[in-house]
Amino acid sequence: MPDQPMPDYEKLGAFYLGKVVDPATNQPTDDLLLYDSTDLTTHAVIIGMTGSGKTGLGLDLIEEALMDGVPVLAVDPKGDLGNLLLTFPELAPGDFRPWVDEAEAARAGVSADDLAAQKSELWRRGLADWGQSGERIRALREKADFAVYTPGGSAGLPVSVLKGFDAPPPEIMDDADALRERVQGTVTGLLGLLGIDADPMRSREHVLLSNLLGHAWGQGQSLDMGGLIAGIQAPPFAQVGVMPVDSFYPPKDRFELAMSLNNLLASPGFQAWTQGEPLDVGRFLFTPQGKPRVSVMSIAHLGDAERMFFVSMLLNAVLAWMRTQSGTSSLRALLYMDEIAGYFPPNGNPPSKPPMLTLLKQARAFGLGITLSTQNPVDLDYKGLSNTGTWMIGRLQTENDKARVLEALQGATSGPDALSRxxxxxxxxxxxxRVFLMHNVHESRPVLFTTRWTMSYLAGPITGTQIKRLMGERKASAPAVGTATPAVPSASASASGKPVVPPGITEVFVPTSHPDVQYHAQLLAVTQVRYASTKYRLDVAGVLPLVADVTDGPIPVNWDEATELRVDPNALEREGAAGATYSDVPAALLNAKNHAKWAKEAAKYVAGSRPLTLWQEPGSGLISAPGETEGDFRARASLAGREARDAAVQKLRAKYASKVATLQDRLARAQLKVQQQQAQAQQAQLQTAMSVGAGVLGALFGGGRRTTAIRSGVSGVGRSMREGQDVQAAQTEMMQVSQQLQDLQNQVQAEVDALTLTASSDLVKLDVKARSTDVTVPLVALAWLPYTRAANGMLTPAWDGAEG
Structure with a gap:
């Protein structure tokens, strides 16, 4: 690359992907390739054979998104995207040493330490050639959180996929098409995991499981695997369509399906699918503190059926998350899928294809950008990719590949500036x-560019052992997944039959779906509270169920240690689970007079110590919604800042649009005038030359016209000089107009660069307290909370909402 200062590429909303290449020389120019982030809302596809630089371009795109505060969810079938975690601000040889290939060192005849030093220097020089340094890498690491998940495996962070099939949010339940897609995708993926290639319309297995999920979800209930197996054996409905269940799918055949699922449940590897983070896209995109994340879903260790199952489940989860978001024209998040082959084929309809098609068609309205990457163009559904606005095409492997891409490009390009086949x-x-042809529907014509040097070290596919090394410390220090739950009782509490509860005390049971539970008695105070503030334009009411331990000491209840019970009070039951055991009950909890006193204490405690916490972003004044977590609000404030920035940029460009158009018109007319004057000057020069030539011949050979010809030649010389002066004047005018246009464009760019994101990293905490008259306590009860006991005696909460 040329040794010259790199122009500033840290533009707001611009992704620095490389430099423009001159097609005539195939050499990079000094023009930077800055890709507008909002263009990515119309999605992108990257195509290139092995060795084309496709992986580097994908990492560039993800790095730039993170630099702009845009979170990324990346699906990684081959292990290449784990390189995003290999970022070394110091660029020291020791940073590279654990990741160099020992075999590569042996082939080069050097030690691994020497190879690490070479890689360190290579990356330092490579970054410098592209105007980057360790400081930009440090900024990248500070702006984003990096994580590698290994669903169905233990190397990286685990993902809970099969713990249960949670009921979709109301946005899905209220949309018949979306609900059908969600049910169909879930069932197809699950049956694929069992090795059953099921047609949704013809397969008995598919129809039965779809009806079971639809029935449960329609009642607002989630299903775990145990509930699904029980439902297969004893369906909660009598008919499927117009046929009796037993005629449609005889009990003996249903038992075989139930056994297949039970065998899956009992298989040694099944537990890996039930542990870890729930399949919650919002948590994959942002940390609890609202910091943007790149979550790499590494699935290289899985078999084909397992990969298809996970990808289809993940895409359906993305769809569900997307439909809960507000509309926006700015880039909210990026879904990147490497090596898409097999998941989005031109023929067939694997379970991953319907949700991907829906995402490509609808995600733009929600600011979700999708980027797909593949080596083989023939593996893509080009009709589906008609919704893709940006194509980045690298070196292709075969003539058939090139012909397929040319066919697709010709269908996607149009207009006066479109290139021919x-x-x-x-x-x-x-x-x-590393050279790609970019076709962007937002630009007038395609452009060649070469990719910049990645900030991430390209170590090749990351293995399971390397993922374990990357995520080991994080897994060891990770807190238990889930929301706050009531304190777990002492494992030494005695257990026996259910104690007798005297009259006058309300007794309730927290529902559980677990077998063999042990109930522990705690105080439950269900409070109804209203928070109102004219200053923050707030008026919201809700239910706050609190549970607290009770002792027989002088202060039976310490309300400061009370915790919220994440269970709907309407779901509380009057009887416990069959076969359960019970702890002893403190004497104070069995005294009915205490319950009336505790109701007053609970109301006083909520009014004085349980404010509704809101967050305010000081730059814009934006305030969080009731119940919105700090992390969710930070993510929303960040998006609002990008929306405000993008709107300001559009407004600024619109402000100068007429001036730019006027100068462009003047420049075009000045260029035309120069061409006309040059043509006239050439004509005058030709006539002068002919006149002077005739005069010279006359002088040599005599004749009566000699004097007239000479005079004509002298006059022609004068005209030629005047025409030349006119050319110079026209060129001067053209240069002046061109400079005025350049100055105006520089002014516009300077004002664009001066714009900043309105969202601040510092939030203001706002506590809105409830008035004592706005707190009531309709229920105080002895609540039996279910727990399960492990072999080591540890107790674990066993009610829905206690985890995840």
């Missing part, structure tokens, strides 16, 4: 390593 063919045929 021959022109596109010539460009694609001459592509070198």
């Amino acid at each position: 021959d022109q596109l063919d010539a460009l694609l045929s001459g592509l070198g390593k």
